[in-house]
Amino acid sequence: MSEIADTTPVIIGVGQYSERPDDPDYRALSPMDLGGKALAAALADSGATDDAAGAIDTIAAIRQFETSVPGAVAPFGKSNNAPRSYGKRVGAEPERAILEIVGGQGPQKLVGEFAADIAEGRSEVAAIIGSEAISTVLTLSKQGEKPDWSEDIEGQLEDRGFGMRGLLDSTLIAHGLAAPIPIYALFDNARRAARGAGLEAYRREIGELFAPFSEVAAKNPHAAAPAARTAEELAIVTERNRIVAEPYPRMTVARDQVNQAAAILIASAGKARALGVPEEKWVHIHAVTDAKELSVLERPDMATSPASIASVRAALDMARVGMDAIGYLDLYSCFAIAVTNIADAFGIAPDDPRGLTLTGGLPFFGGAGNNYSAHAIAEAVQKLRADEDAYALVGANGGFMSKYATGIYSRRPADWSAERFRKLPDQTEKREVRDSHSGEAVVDTYTIMPGRNGTVAAVVARTGDGARIVANVAPDDTNTLAVLERGEPFGRTIAVEATDSGRNLFTFA
Known part of the structure; x- marks a missing residue:
């Protein structure tokens, strides 16, 4: 590994x-304190013998929920410059601070x-930090407590905005479908329709997909809900495991009630050597791809996300490996469809021995935001590092797929020297x-x-002419x-009537 070029980026x-x-x-702890501790842990993990914190020239913060x-209020206040708040806690004063756009990607x-x-020589050491409390x-x-978590930090900040343009169609919002849970439920029901699966059978399939996930979480000291669940526990609807949006029982959707933070340090090989980072700590970045999907309703097939699949395929191609060569997988799992979209495309079985x-x-x-x-x-x-x-392949999903x-x-x-990003x-x-339609239409998918x-x-x-519409059942x-x-x-076939309120109502024809 000593022959690796000095400009090669390594984690x-x-x-x-x-x-x-x-x-x-x-x-x-506040989100900034949690993130500061994650960054301190990453610095310690590097094993650097010199001042790695002082060498950080770029810090990016992942947006908290x-x-x-736009317009959201943080109940206990927030930092005006999150990346520099994180850096301050470890003595890092980067030249460049970035607040990234919204999305799990x-x-x-x-x-x-x-x-x-x-x-390309624009940076030597960069840090990525995110946290949720x-x-x-x-x-x-x-408990009636309201601590003050606000921080006023001076210094440059590149705020990249929210990055939400073009993700969600306004007619979905008008019909009460503005949040991730019902939108993903539309996708999963579209997949269920394509597979010809009954509702209870499909819930069982989701349970069988996620039961092994819960077994991994049960062994993870950072898990918010470290308890193994059976497929039956996850699939059967009970008062505790109520439907949040059909076909999802509560325990099969992303859990946002967490206190979690994570940080990643990337350096040039040359700087890593200068900082005294042992080469056995280095992990190489073989490929990263970034893709954007059409809006929810513009997609030709709501049962799949071609952009997500293309992202995985392009990364494999750049890394010059096949899916069978991947030893470790983490497929983003906010909802079942985010997993199965990739698994279906690449022939990965739910019980794949790799997990x-x-x-x-x-x-x-x-779901750490x-x-x-x-x-x-x-x-x-x-x-x-142990293998x-x-x-390893990590898939990261944002927005509504x-x-x-x-x-x-x-x-x-x-x-x-070859393309890797x-x-x-x-x-x-x-x-x-x-947005508005009166007349007949044919149902693609639904949720309750x-x-x-x-x-x-x-x-x-x-x-009849192929346009997409949304319609509600009248109260x-x-x-x-x-x-x-x-x-x-x-x-x-449904009969649809547009109303003055901006919603379409339907009955079965």
Whole structure:
């Protein structure tokens, strides 16, 4: 490895930090404190004998959930410059501070971006940090406590904005489908329709997919819900495992109530040597790809995300390995469809002996906001250090299967004189989306979302000329809702009427 070019980017350190309210040493740390501890852990993990913190020239912060939506209010306050808040806690004063756009693809995409910067001489040491303290916010709020987590840090900041343009169609919002859970439920029901699976059988399939994830989480000290679950426990609907949006019982969706942070350190090989980082710590970045999908309703087939699949395929091609050569996998698992979209495309069985998660997955390890994939990368690095010839693949999903970044890693050296980071071109084939429609249409997919203020029941359908529309069941139309609740509306003709409220209502024709 001593022959590796000085400009070759390598991961030199990874760190994770977490706490749970029921831990005996629970400290109710702020997100910035959690992230600072993860960054300190990554610096220690590098084994550097010189001042690695002082050598960091670039720090990127992953947006917290509380700062991921325009106008959102952080209940206990926030840092005005999150990357520099993290850096301050370890004595790092980088030349460049970045606040990344929204999306779970962020940490993985930034690895590729910063690796390319290092390979091309624009950086020597870069850090990526993200943190969430949603569980602590809820815990302290219930206790009537309101600590002040606000920080005012001076210094340059490159705020990249939210990056949400073009992800979600306005007609979905008008019909009560603005959140990730019902949107992903539409995707999974579309896949169920394509497979011809009944509703209960499909819930069982989701349970069988995720039960092994929970077993991994049960052994992970950083997991928010470290308990192994059987497929039956996950699939059967009970008062505790209620439906949050058909076909999802509560325990099969991403868990956002976490206190977790993770950090990744990337350096040039030359700088790593100068800092005294042992070469056995180095993990090479063989490929990173970044792709963007069409809006939810523009996609020709709502049962799949071609952009995500293209991201994985392009990464494998750049790394010059096949999926069968990958020893360790972490497929983003906010919802079942995010996993099966990739698994179906590459022939990966749910019971693949490699396993499909390194952390335990978002429903069990925890959905650490936009930063989950940083935890997956941290786990991959540790696995590879103990397995010199293996490759690891991390898939990172953002939005509504809207953005996808894939990374391939190994202890084997990667030659960065060749292309290793690629942004894929946008797709062009798309469906027309129509906000208002009166007349007949054919159902593609649906979901039912129970709630305290009533049930939202909606279908996505195609008009006779192929345009996509959304329509609701009227609040007092119990007959139509009963038909929808049977779970087999696919391909049926509906009668749709546009209303002055901006919503379409439907009945079965």
